[in-house]
Amino acid sequence: MLQSVNKELAPIKSHYFLYNAATGPMVQFLPTIGKQLGFSATIVGTIYTVLPISGLIAKPLFGSLADKFKLHKTFFLIFEAILTIAFFSIYFIPDMDRSASVALICDNDVAYLEICPKIEFSKKALSNVILEVHSNAACQLTCKGAPHGFLELSGKNVSVNSTFEFGAGFDVYQDLLTKDCVDVRLRTFLDGTAHVPVCGGQLRTSCTATCRNNSAFNHLLQEAKDSQSDISHSTYQFHIFLWAAIISWIGMAVVVSIADAICFDLLGHERRNDYGKQKMWGSIGFGIFGISAGYLIDLSSKGQYDKDYTCIFYIMLVAMVADIVVSATLKKKNPECSVDEPSLFRELLSVFKEGRVLVFAWWCIGAGMCTGVIWNFLFWYSEDLAASSHVTWSKTLQGLMTGVQCFLGELPFNFVSGSVLKKLGHVNVMSLVLLIYAIRFMAYSIISNAWLFLILELLHGPSFGLCWPTMVSYGDKVTPSGTKATMQGFIGAVFEGIGVASGSFICGWLMDSYGGVTAMRTFSVGALLWLSVFWLVELLLRKLKAYPLYRGHNRE
Secondary structure: OHOOOOOOOHHHHHHHHHHHHHHHHHEEEEEEEEOOOOOHHHHHHHHHHHHHHHHHHHHHHHHHHHHHHHOOHHHHHHHHHHHHHHHHHHHHHOOOEEEEEEEEEEEOOEEEEEEEEEOOOOOOHHHHOOOOOOOOOEEEEEEEEOOEEEEOOOOOOOOOOOEEEEEEEEHHHHHHOOOOOOEEEEEEOOOOEEEOEEEEOOOOEEEEEEEEOOOHHHHHHHOOOEHHHHHHOHHHHHHHHHHHHHHHHHHHHHHHHHHHOOOOHHHHHHHHHHHHHHHHHHHHHHHHHHHHHHHHHHHOOOOOOOOHHHHHHHHHHHHHHHHHHHHHHOOOOOOOOOOOOOOOOOHHHHOOHHHHHHHHHHHHHHHHHHHHHHHHHHHHHHHHHHOOOOOOOOHHHHHHHHHHHHHHHHHHHHHHHHHHHHHHHHHHHHHHHHHHHHHHHHHHOOOOOHHHHHHHHHHHHHHHHHHHHHHHHHHOOOOOOOHHHHHEEEEEEEHHHHHHHHHHHHHHHHHHHHHHHHHHHHHHHHHHHHHHHHHHHHHHHHHHHOOOOOOOOOOO
């Protein structure tokens, strides 16, 4: 059996498997890691607007340098190391300290904080701060001097017009839910020395509370009225996360493009059609480790308020180190400058003159926007739905969703895409992709049981599974003479640089402003409208006979 293994291709197969095993869990869980760090959906959507653009800039830049200086393998290994370091650095980013306005109430030496919600506290937030067990915690308070009553700190009364700071220790066993608010009874004042509260005269004043290293109270403060969590974009955690993500995306863009060039070089012209058989190992690695990572996250997070993502960082580290070792064994010469490498700027004017190319670009943008929602916010939305329906194994669910997408959706449709395109025609398949996306988003918004998402993920095949093969093959069919390379670069720029980027930004803003259900329904209606415009313009071009061979509908 081992004698039948092509030893020359074994390293590139191993690379695809290990690389996707490493980066797959990181990429799929990165938006929810950002959410747990304290970033809003708008902030994450903005980040995912920048990432595709950074990758698109890096790919032709470093690809051309690799071609010019014949440093494909060197760049390949260097950028594998760079993305490994960038991804692993995210592990060390601490949660943001959230703060919110609260009321300090003190009467006859009984002091407590009154924390009220914007609308109402979630059941998850309340259940973790109103406990039937004794648990000590502390918050830092910055308060205004009260016009009535008195408060004594370090043996001195606080003046009326002053602003004072102190730490407050409390036992969550004493917390009470009064109407919609939570009253947290203070046990000690921590202002240099620990002492019991000394106050009186029905003192009530406003304070800003910050609870460091206490995820349960941090989440309560995040949901509190006058929460200051909306300034997350100005924190150092945001900047570290943003730049680590950008650097890792640049690394992935370079590694993927050079790996494909090396793979085609290994295959040679006579075996170029076997590219899919090599790339298939990447899908296998992505699916297996995507499922495993979700279960391991839930397993290691038992009894914790937040999810523990430690395992996926170490899976990434081990798999990437193994990938670097395997990739170093590639003995094939550096590939020559390939005509398949995208050139975004050469002969673009001749591309834009083609009406069918502009209609195709319209479709690519719409498909990219829908794909951006699936890539970057499906897990976010499913996590919110799981929390509202008390699903505790949410990461296991998300891992299984990845498995269904990969093994039952994407892989089968990648294999049959050629036959489907030949039978239905490219324009009909492009229309089908947008229609399936519209159905998929509407179904997400209607379903209340997050586990039913596993059934919906079967639609990943006729949506994204057909999307990419259709783009590549149709782009090749409608390309004007002499612009093959330009068209492939144009496809990537439009799909990711415009479609995925704008879809991520819009979805993040909608989820923050109107909620996940509205966001999904908006994209469902939007996909149908995008499809309608696509068909109207296609029919117009057909009537105008914009091109002699109606390539979108022929079945040749």
